[in-house]
Amino acid sequence: MSQTNRRTFLIQVAAAGTALATSQGHAAPVMVDPKDPQAIGLGYATDTAKVDAKKFPKHNKDQKCVNCALYLGKPADASGGCPLFGTKHVTPGGWCSAWAKKA
Numbered sequence: 001m002s003q004t005n006r007r008t009f010l011i012q013v014a015a016a017g018t019a020l021a022t023s024q025g026h027a028a029p030v031m032v033d034p035k036d037p038q039a040i041g042l043g044y045a046t047d048t049a050k051v052d053a054k055k056f057p058k059h060n061k062d063q064k065c066v067n068c069a070l071y072l073g074k075p076a077d078a079s080g081g082c083p084l085f086g087t088k089h090v091t092p093g094g095w096c097s098a099w100a101k102k103a
């Protein structure tokens, strides 16, 4: 391998490593699966409009993760964390039975 080819190769390897590190730094969050046992236990739904009204009579469609006191995302975020689900994210329009109005 000539000196120029070796230098080019090393630059390409470094660039690939940086790209990989960057993509890992912005990896999409793992979303809560509504079929997870804990999600089922809390009645979590990814869309508040699809919550079973018979099972949760106190629920109303204005209650969403985005206006819940526990929601860790910002209103414009595509998803946000919730302490009830560890590092996994919930949808802003989701809901669960632990919903509490954000102050």
Ligand code: SF4
Binding pocket: 044, 064, 065, 066, 068, 069, 070, 071, 072, 081, 082, 083, 084, 090, 094, 095, 096, 097, 098, 099, 100
């Ligand atoms: S506690 Fe709040 S933010 Fe978390 S899943 Fe339930 S409604 Fe959404």
